[in-house]
Amino acid sequence: MKLLEVDNLTIAFEEGRERQIVVEHAGFSMEKGEILGVVGESGSGKSMVAHCLMGLYKKNEKVIDGRILFDGQSLLAMPREERRRIQGNTMSIVFQEPMTSLNPVKKVGFQVEESLSIHRKELGKQEKKELALQALRDVELPGAEEIYESYPHELSGGMRQRVMIASAIVCRPKLLIADEATTALDVTIQAQIIRLLKKLNASTGMSVLFISHNLRVIQEICSRAIVMWQGKVVEQGTVEEIFRHPKEDYTRRLIAAIPTRKKRRNP
Amino acid sequence: MKYVLKKFITLIITLLCISAITFGAFSIIPGDAAVSKLGVNASPQQVEALRQEMGLDDPILQRYGRWLSGAVRGDFGDSYQYDNTTVASLLSDRLPVTAMLSVMSFLLILVIAFPLGILSARFSGRGPDIGMNLVTQVIMAVPSFFLGILLTYLFGLVLHWFQPGQFVQPDEDLGACLCYLVFPAIAIALPKIAMVVKFLRNSVLAEMEKDYVRTAYSRGNTKSSVLYRHVLKNAFIPVITFLALLIAEILAGSIIVEQVFSVPGVGRLLITAILNRDYPVVQAVVMYVTALVVVINFLVDLLYQAVDPRIKAGG
Numbered sequence: 082m083k084l085l086e087v088d089n090l091t092i093a094f095e096e097g098r099e100r101q102i103v104v105e106h107a108g109f110s111m112e113k114g115e116i117l118g119v120v121g122e123s124g125s126g127k128s129m130v131a132h133c134l135m136g137l138y139k140k141n142e143k144v145i146d147g148r149i150l151f152d153g154q155s156l157l158a159m160p161r162e163e164r165r166r167i168q169g170n171t172m173s174i175v176f177q178e179p180m181t182s183l184n185p186v187k188k189v190g191f192q193v194e195e196s197l198s199i200h201r202k203e204l205g206k207q208e209k210k211e212l213a214l215q216a217l218r219d220v221e222l223p224g225a226e227e228i229y230e231s232y233p234h235e236l237s238g239g240m241r242q243r244v245m246i247a248s249a250i251v252c253r254p255k256l257l258i259a260d261e262a263t264t265a266l267d268v269t270i271q272a273q274i275i276r277l278l279k280k281l282n283a284s285t286g287m288s289v290l291f292i293s294h295n296l297r298v299i300q301e302i303c304s305r306a307i308v309m310w311q312g313k314v315v316e317q318g319t320v321e322e323i324f325r326h327p328k329e330d331y332t333r334r335l336i337a338a339i340p341t342r343k344k345r346r347n348p
Numbered sequence: 349m350k351y352v353l354k355k356f357i358t359l360i361i362t363l364l365c366i367s368a369i370t371f372g373a374f375s376i377i378p379g380d381a382a383v384s385k386l387g388v389n390a391s392p393q394q395v396e397a398l399r400q401e402m403g404l405d406d407p408i409l410q411r412y413g414r415w416l417s418g419a420v421r422g423d424f425g426d427s428y429q430y431d432n433t434t435v436a437s438l439l440s441d442r443l444p445v446t447a448m449l450s451v452m453s454f455l456l457i458l459v460i461a462f463p464l465g466i467l468s469a470r471f472s473g474r475g476p477d478i479g480m481n482l483v484t485q486v487i488m489a490v491p492s493f494f495l496g497i498l499l500t501y502l503f504g505l506v507l508h509w510f511q512p513g514q515f516v517q518p519d520e521d522l523g524a525c526l527c528y529l530v531f532p533a534i535a536i537a538l539p540k541i542a543m544v545v546k547f548l549r550n551s552v553l554a555e556m557e558k559d560y561v562r563t564a565y566s567r568g569n570t571k572s573s574v575l576y577r578h579v580l581k582n583a584f585i586p587v588i589t590f591l592a593l594l595i596a597e598i599l600a601g602s603i604i605v606e607q608v609f610s611v612p613g614v615g616r617l618l619i620t621a622i623l624n625r626d627y628p629v630v631q632a633v634v635m636y637v638t639a640l641v642v643v644i645n646f647l648v649d650l651l652y653q654a655v656d657p658r659i660k661a662g663g
């Protein structure tokens with residue numbers, strides 16, 4: 082059964098009369114329980130799609146056309162209040178920037194259980210804490226109790242990214258969007274986080290939209306992937322197919338470029 | 349704890365430096381204390397005798413030590429201008445008045461500027477924000493003393509809400525005294541309110557662009573819960589520093605505004621003391637005001653630590 086269907090999604094930045102299209106007629110779908118990879122070079126529109134799925138828009142950003150069906154609901158058509166009930170609850174996201182995505186003046190515990198505070202109002206303080214601690218253990222953070230009481234600046238980049246994942250999975254979402262969740266981290270930690278996401282996917286059936294510009298990483302974690310280029314989805318299929326018989330010239334170049342694994346971070 | 353200790357040591361050293369500079373400056377200024385005390389008609393013998401008595405011929409370090417040990421106990425010696433009156437007693441009449449005026453101005457700033465700043469940020473680019481921007485721009489350009497004159501005219505002479513020049517001492521009638529002080533407090537506070545509104549607004553808007561705000565939205569927060577639960581605490585951090593700077597300005601502002609409203613506070617004492625070359629008084633006031641500013645900065649550092657968890661680690 083399909084969990085996510087994106088059709089003809091077109092996103093642009095509009096300033097006055099100028100319109101710059103950054104995602105054009107993008108379409109893809111995801112099965113329940115699947116890990117779907119999204120590859121593409123920097124600036125190809127991966128984050129724009131991810132944020133649009135989450136309902137996070139930047140200034141001047143406009144969804145010009147398209148349809149997003151998530152779990153049978155049409156996201157773009159629903160009122161804001163209803164959309165809010167999905168955010169962090171049935172769909173959540175881990176951002177590209179682990180160092181700055183947490184609030185520096187709030188304790189980790191507060192931030193991990195915030196989705197619960199918003200979406201599970203019936204839970205008591207103690208229950209929320211239990212669930213938050215469980216989430217911290219799920220992401221294999223040693224000393225969950227201690228981390229619960231600490232502030233983001235006391236943690237390393239890898240730990241912060243785990244905290245972000247913990248806060249994203251605390252409501253047991255149906256879909257987790259991992260937007261280059263590992264790009265800013267060193268290779269060992271990158272491997273740990275990938276293993277972790279695979280484990281969570283296997284144990285809870287949570288679907289993962291795994292975004293990366295690193296084909297090798299995609300190959301490791303996904304069976305199916307889509308390739309984005311200049312705001313368009315130029316290819317989709319199993320990773321196997323994409324590697325063996327790339328249809329697009331761009332994909333071929335992407336594959337050819339694998340060994341020169343460049344590391345970059347968005348500002 | 350280490351942080352507090354470090355800040356406390358800094359505080360003591362700063363106070364010592366200030367006292368040395370203040371004392372040094374007044375011993376360089378031309379003019380002889382004995383002469384000013386006796387008047388220009390005194391004979392050289394009389395002056396010399398008094399110099400001996402006052403210990404003015406002792407080495408400067410000895411005099412500094414004597415002055416400092418007195419100052420610590422609140423004893424700044426005698427006034428030159430008024431006979432048989434200690435500086436301490438002059439100050440003890442005026443300090444409460446200035447303190448009330450400054451505290452009142454500060455409270456006015458807090459109570460008015462914070463809601464307006466937040467409001468302005470919430471509606472940034474829309475009606476309320478644009479209107480506020482205009483008003484703050486105008487108010488910031490008007491100096492306090494001129495505002496004081498306007499307020500005296502409007503509330504004193506036209507509306508008769510208070511009687512300009514009829515200051516009531518706090519120990520006579522505290523209520524009436526406070527009612528009188530409201531107007532000079534407004535004169536001091538208004539331009540600062542405008543500054544804080546603008547500063548807070550910009551601080552909130554700058555925070556709104558941060559990555560953690562996007563994270564907060566991604567968890568299903570509403571705009572107002574993002575603002576109140578996430579952004580404000582972060583946005584207050586730079587505002588605290590700004591407020592600390594403002595305190596010095598409030599004190600400076602009160603010196604001028606006290607003149608306009610005929611409030612018998614430290615400001616007026618200072619100005620008459622300067623005109624009469626009453627150095628012990630000037631010295632004491634300068635010392636008090638600077639010490640106050642330094643102590644407040646120390647307290648602000650402590651407040652910082654309470655608001656910003658990153659400071660403890662940094663030390």
Ligand SMILES: Nc1ncnc2c1ncn2[C@@H]1O[C@H](COP(=O)(O)OP(=O)(O)OP(=O)(O)O)[C@@H](O)[C@H]1O
Nearest residue numbers: 094103122123124125126127128129130139294347
């Ligand atoms: N605020 C903005 N205003 C105008 N254009 C923008 C804005 N933000 C992003 N873009 C443009 O949208 C395009 C897609 O950006 P996006 O962040 O989705 O890329 P990405 O595929 O996630 O790249 P990366 O690998 O660097 O994260 C880019 O060309 C970028 O220049």
Ligand SMILES: [Mg+2]
Nearest residue numbers: 127128177347
């Ligand atoms: Mg991106």
